[in-house]
Amino acid sequence: MSWLRALKETARSGLTIERRRLEPLIAIRGAVGLALVIGVGLAFFGPVVAASSAFGAFQAAIATFQRSWRPRPVLALVSGASLAVSTFLGYLTGSHTPLFLALLVLWTFLAGLAWAAGPTGGIIASSNVAIMLVTVTLPNSVANSAVHAAMILFGGVVQAALIVLFPVRRWGAQRDALADALAAEADYARRLRHDPLCAFDPVPLMKARSAAAVTPWQARRRPPELRGSRGVAERIRPVLASLADPAMGVPAEGRERDRVRELLAAAGSVLDSAARAIRHGDPVKLSPSAVAVLKTPDTGSLLAGPPRRAADRLGALLSDVIETAEGAGTKEEDAEEAAEAIKAAEEEAPGAPHRRRPTLLRLVPVVVRAMRAELRPGSPILRHAVRVAVVVAVGYLIGVSLPFGHGYWAPMAAVMAMRPEFTQTYGRSVARLGGTIVGVTLATVIVRTAHPGVTPSAVFAVLCALLMYLLMRTGYVVGQACVSAYVVFLLGMAGEAWSQTVHERVVLTLVGGLLAMISYAAYPAWETPRLRGRLGDWLKADGRYAAAVVDQYAEPAERGHDDVRSALLDTREARVAWQEALATAQHEPVRNRGLSRAAADDTQHALAQLGRVAMLLEAHLPCGGATPVPAAARLAEALRRATERGAKEVRERRVPDWAEVREALDAWDARQRTGEGGTDPFVRNGAGLLLEALEEFSRGLDGTSKPARPGDRAD
Template sequence: MKGLSVSPTMPDVGAVIRSLLGVLVVAGVALHWAGPTAAIAAAGASAIAGAVALQDSPRGQLRLVVWVTIAMGVAALFAAAAEPYAAVFAVLVALWGFASGMTWAISANAGLVAASAMALLVLTPAADPPWPEAAAAGGLALAGGLGQAALMVVWPRRRRRTQRAALARAYRSLASDARALAADPTASIDPQPLMWLKEAFTLTDAQAARRPLAYRSWYGLPDRIAVTVTAIAGRVPGAPECALVLQAAADVLAAVAAPSPLARRSAGDALDAFDATAATVTGPEAVSVQRLSEQLRDAVALRYGEVTPPPDLPELRRPGLPGEARDMLARIRSHLGWESPVLRHAVRLSLAAAAGALVARFADLGHGYWIPLTVVMVLRPETAHTYTRCVGRVAGNALGIVVAGVVVLTLHPTGLFAAGFAALFLAVTYAVAGFGYMALSAALAAAIVMLVDIGGSADVATISDRLLATLIGGALAVLAHVLLPDHADVRLRQRAGELLKTEIDYAATVIRAYAHEIDKPAEALSAAWERAYRARAAFEAAAGAHAGNDPAFRRWLRAYRTALNVVTASCSALETAIPARPPSGWSMEFLTAVDDYVHVLSGDPAPPGAAWQADMGLLTTATERVRAAVPSSDAATARVLIGELGVITGQLSTLSNGAARLPDNA
């Protein structure tokens, strides 16, 4: 169930209703055909698969739900069969916990989904007799997840449909505009489809600015193509071959507008034709043509299901399942060193959950499954505020248990009635996901209580048992962190990366407010600054507790603080100089270049176990693009922005590659 925390904000209502209806239908079918044990497994698997289906993913969402469903079926099968045997079940929990912890090496979402499967493992009741009922639990869990996959196909998300339509419209418009510019260089790009595209991706998603670069490329790339096409059109009178380039680009854009398996080869042929035409351009305009070539390749790659362009784009080959499996295994192997926070998290999760399963069995505690379940819900491979977040999640669990317990004592829901309350609390989970981990834990714990109570009702003693088990599980989680903390050097590096990321988020907010009119700018800037301030306090605490007092460490600490102070000063200067209203004379090319800089500056989230760093290659290129696009009107205001961007980029270069890098032996 922990995978429900994957989605950071409330998805669109239609998609949530779709997911919850799937849970109710599966619970009803399982209750009718196989009983409460299978109903708990099936409804839990359906809820997890539904949460995964609500994620925004650039590609492979249906395939991801199917693979998650298979994992849920296996977890339910093994749990129902092994749960009657204490030692066997504890070993199963330990092995699954270690594997679940190591999946954080792949990505944070993969780690949360694996933890969800582990939560289902410890939740599924014992089957009696073991194998027929265990097989039913596993089979119905599989059916529950596949039901969510089927709902994705027949009832696609409204926002997803809107985004696909906006993408098709934007690329069709760009193709038409490119042909018009080839015939008449005085023509212009129609900005309306590009504006609709950006609104489709951002106005319905409060977290769009924090999405990975691959996600933001969906709506940012057409803007960049429009700027490049306009620049090439300005060369047409003196370089007639540029008109042919625009015509060839229009063919590619038309193929991108409506991707399909039949058009896949046409897109490759159009790119071949474009490359042949682009090779004839040798003058100063060749730089713009080369940039357009790269952008068109990115557009084709994204629209035909690739996050990054493959080596042989005209054939549009995918790595396939074997290639993806090799990549995942390589990431996991890279974290098998004892200093890795991912490996230490896996060991903590494995040992604490297995110990919790044994305590639950031999302590004769009612609803003892809450001990290992709390361990699963509390532990993360985190370095910042570890104990605070552990205690906060345990407190959230306790609050959710009490709230759900009051509902149970008052209404005594069982069967499908209890499943309905579970779906209701799942809806609350989605609604409060953006309010912090305590609220999320409370809603999720309440949903789990109702899910388990499909087979019966509870009393006051049951609520007390659940609270006691939750406290024991929380104590085991904290104890695991105390006995096996992260390596001191790794912790300091990650705290440094967290501080750098919050400073960059503050800088991105300031730059966005300088160039655009944003809602409640004072509140947005204040919130970004407060996050950076808290991260700086955590970093200073980690630096003060660090044992490395050699000269190299002191030089690193001094250089790191100096560079961050310069970044903060630049942000403060920009914040002070923010115009009352964004300048109206800035060109689309300049604003697009600034937006690109902000997107690259924000970067992708750091992989679990790694400190965040800026991509200096992309950031340097984005900085030069802003400088090259300086507008003729309101140039003084623009130069203030360009100057501070240069300072920020320079300091980030120092932090990423220069003297401010933490020495390995610090």
Template sequence: MFRGPALPHSWPYIGEVARSLLGVLLAAAAALHWASPAAAVAAGGTAAIVGATALQGSAVRRLPIACAVSLGLGLATFLGHLSTGHTWLFVPTALAWTLGAGLLWALSSAAGLAAAAGGALLVAAAPTALGWSATFWSALGAAGLAVAAGLLQVVLVAAWPRQRWVAQRTALADAYGWVATTARRLALDPAASWDPTPLMDLREAVGATDRQARRRPPAFRGTHAWPERIAMTVNALRADADDPAVREVLLACADALAAIGAGGRAAALDARMALRRAEDHAAALSGSAATAAQRLHGQVAKAGALQLTGWPTAMHTGQTAPRRLLTYLRSAWGRILAQCNGDSPILRHASRLTAAVVIGLVVARVTETPQGYWIALTALLVLRPETAHTYTRCVSRIAGVTAGVVVASVITVLWQPSGLVAVTLAVAVLGLAYAVAGYGAVPLYAALAGAIVFLVDLGGTIDSPAMGQRVVATVIGGGLAVASHVVLPDRALVRLRQRAGELLRAESEYAATVVRAFVHPLAHPEDTLSSVWQRVTRARSAFEAAAGGVRAEMAQVRHWLTAYRAALNAITGACAALEGQLAAVHHATLDPRFVVAVDDYVDALRGELPSAGQMWTIDARHLAEADAQLRQAAGVLGKQDTSQRVLVAETETITRHLLTVAELS
């Protein structure tokens, strides 16, 4: 009913996974003791989903998000238990929920997955023969237990926070304090040197190694990369620090950064007042100094908003928490409405999901098959708003779900576990899902399906005919999922744009890997470079296949394809030239300031992960700034750093063509 985060093979988060599993065990056991098996299924499922949500890669607004997910799952539980006994009400309820769940992917993949998990709780609700009044109170009780189970996970998260984040917060505060001190020193003495060791310590504390940066890019770039970017902008302003207005901008931003690093109740107010001073002095500047000062002001404001409030625009507006929430809800509603058009991959996914679930429920109710809800449940598990390798990924998930259902059902038939034994088995298999999450879709979804089987069977036994019905229902649900992609495919131009984004992302990752190797040695250079190049090759093949399905006689599309291919080919050529220089790279003598500049450029290349169904694009502004700062940092290179000088020349080529691609997108 959910997808856990892909844990690295070294299991650094085993304590937090154990905390999450403990919450599932306690919630399901308590509901089983005080209520019914159906309520225990809802409570255990909610605890599992909220526990997975709390294991996201960023600490920003984690507890409020977990609370919101708990309430949403409680609503799904209530609607499912209230309507499941009446087909005429149950099917429209499931239709409305799944349509909304599909559209929530417009906000984020986490929102879409949580809503789909709520749909799983809804369709898996067991029918009852109670009257309306008894059904209402039973549904309300089950929903209450589900919300309580989610809040139990919130309490456990608050009482047992991720220990790694404690070190990260300390390193982040130290980095902001160091940038503030550096800004003051450069304002008073532009010729002063600066050692960015605290910035490098921050990157190490966050775990922004090459592999980890790819695994959790938003967690790093969303909050922890800002001290690096601010430091580079401060350094860019040092050339104009003799100007009194520039000096005042640096001093005011230093005060804001000091407040951001120190935190506390008055930090937001102090930072906002300092930023107003910086804005007033920046308005008196002109030319390149004004551009850099305005960029510094914007960066400090956004960093303060993320660090102190968790809301990207709060430092600019000074909004209160309720006002920020209302603004966010309006923005979310606008993003959902923006997807309500025929070209939207999100709307197509919502339509596919709704059709598969509704057809599955109708078939199950018409045939009166007790295990028929697995048709809709399978569709909810395997359907995603993706346009790359759609059938391959969907079939892989179906294979995993089917395997998990078969194995777990065989165990339940032979062993007949129930009650706490079944709950314990479900929790154990759920832990297995976390362990195998990094090994592919088949083992992950097999473990998830197995955990669901043990959880829904905790109230009783299952016989061989029921097991057969469940397997058949799973296969039918997978068939409906694939058929929905066939009947409602994305439009050709939409697929082409998605493939173009995937190719751009692969090319950018290839460039980022090569560029980063000039300042950080690769553990296995040949294997790493071969791996990223293979991803580029696969993405290029998919792009060309999509291009072949588009009307080539359309002049606008034809010109766009020509320009796009030329730009990406130039990027590939520059990366190939850089690869030839890697053998002569010397890392030990590099100036740390150049290393920081290259790291920021690599972050700009890797960009932010887009929302589901959105084309991956380059942040042109960040890339241009990072390229300019990299060329400025090249001034600290020594005579022996010849390879890095070649790097600076080739990154200028990469940047130019990536900015061209950004304009084409």
């Protein structure tokens, strides 16, 4: 993509306004907390301290809107405390420009590295730097600085207290995540009726799993209906695919296929009912026709073999879904949840497969390790930290050297706009300038017309904050317009004339946005050159998952399913990372480097097919007393080694060869012909499909793959 087109696309994305579900009660609660803090500040300390404390309450409320599964009061407290520390340190060094600049660079660099801990931590850290640039100009002594810092912390405490005293839809985010996962599977079941090979996006299941991780405090208070349903939903997905896939034994048309379609429709209805019940905390209301389809004995007379096993398993799993949605839960899941509620959070390393969320104190070493891991050449997070630190320093020096005064607008605009990713940085820079012009213009008109005093300015500031909380999810440009007007009114309340904050804010915001955009062009972290690495990671994860599943058939009595589950989670993470990288690369002004769009499409189709076949095999994993298939062990090892070697070859711009996998399959066939060892046509057929997917991957990478047939889509 050319630079001109990339700029157009990012500008359009930054100025986009979307229709989103509004949360007026939460917005009102945040605005009430802000009003209380401003009122206390005005009554006891005056308008300057009130303005400073208002920034703390404002930021604490914004932190609670971030996409995080932690308790909202904790987010408000963390935001208020971290902002108080940041501003107090800034106060102590504010009168010495070189010392303050050094602190600013260090603080900004650490805020950039904080993105390694996730977007919520990165946004809070960046906001602390931005607000610190404003609040350090308000006090004039160390004693006043301590008062300002204490009031900023007070703002966070007030917001946290309001969340505890006036909760709005407790566990709403976790309910939505679990309900979305069940609704996604319901939609998948319905689509399978018409397209047995349709794709399934695992992101809702991944979000539900992330939401299921709880702190000890949450574990003691989690509603019963949030325990167990996710685990059942995870097991339903492969069963649905296995029931619908013609390769499992059900013909494309006929009475058997009609029965499968009826079962899939009933499953979709039950899953939708469970999703609605969990989302709203209501009893499950099932469709009588769906219940009748699932309980009819005709299924046993029409289906046989793997489809019959899948139908029986589907009925049992749907019963578990209903029980857990009603709050009863299964004995297996209740035992699992009880064990998780009392064991310590030993698995705190980033990316560890666990469902325990560490407390804040235990999270500190996790975040430190994550930040230290990014201190390596080529890390996008490290590049972002360096970029934002340099830009903030340069923006601050430019701002103080210009005759406008209030030079903090330029670095503040830059640090709030910059993100580790190209599209967001450029889009937010454009949106910030547009929102600033709109917000400052409207606030200026009101100030010129009404000439508000301290109290009316405070009221206008609270109203702007209310609009910000209400509309912030509709688009960054809308939120920025509200923030710009909020700051104008708040500084006007503190004694700043509107003429001192309008023109300079627009000009310096433009300077900050331009610095952010130039810095990314000069020191980029493009995703395009890393596409082959992402593709290799997905290939390796898919191969490990397929090998883990096949290995279960070799010695069923000696195998647990933990390695299959771990490999499945890894392949989901790798797949989503690839898809996000591919979407990001499509908007980057970078020439293709070794992976054409056609090759990307063909190879991701092949890897999706590889994962889908492994999932179908997982749906029919043998029990401990099943007959072993010794040849599966050699195939599993061949898959593991070949895909690891293939991932390396992909990164080195070579086409992988799957001779080792073919040899393992030939040896398997030879053992079957001689009658040596156990045989299982179902597993052997799946193994052949795995090899076909790998060969299709190599053809796609080499540019020699055949066009996909209309129905030849993979999950």
